[in-house]
Amino acid sequence: MKILLDMNLSPRRVNFFNDNCIEAIHWSSVGELNASDDVIFSWARKNNYIIFTHDLDFGTILLNTQDNSPSVIQIRTQKINPEDNGNTILSALKNYEKYFKEGAIAVIDDNKTRIRILPLSM
Numbered sequence: 001m002k003i004l005l006d007m008n009l010s011p012r013r014v015n016f017f018n019d020n021c022i023e024a025i026h027w028s029s030v031g032e033l034n035a036s037d038d039v040i041f042s043w044a045r046k047n048n049y050i051i052f053t054h055d056l057d058f059g060t061i062l063l064n065t066q067d068n069s070p071s072v073i074q075i076r077t078q079k080i081n082p083e084d085n086g087n088t089i090l091s092a093l094k095n096y097e098k099y100f101k102e103g104a105i106a107v108i109d110d111n112k113t114r115i116r117i118l119p120l121s122m
Contacts, residue, residue: 001101004025004044005027006058016086020090050100062105062118073093099117102118103119105120
């Protein structure tokens, strides 16, 4: 499993994932800082990365394109530091790994994780 952190999340998360045996990179290390979400989406799909974001736009792209990849994890909490919710995220990655490999979108908030299999339907 490989994680691509979106620009709206701290690069510090890379170390958190790597320290927990999950390959991770931050978009700033592979692409233009002002790249559009479509560019990030295409890069993640081409390189088999799961997009990890605090942004709702990737869910909209998945809905509009009806694509079954890349998988997307949206963190929907104001506590966006790994120290605040790292265990919750690791648990979701472990519990839903099969779905992320096949194509899924997960929304993680303070209370629960919701997951939908791709492609999304209207």
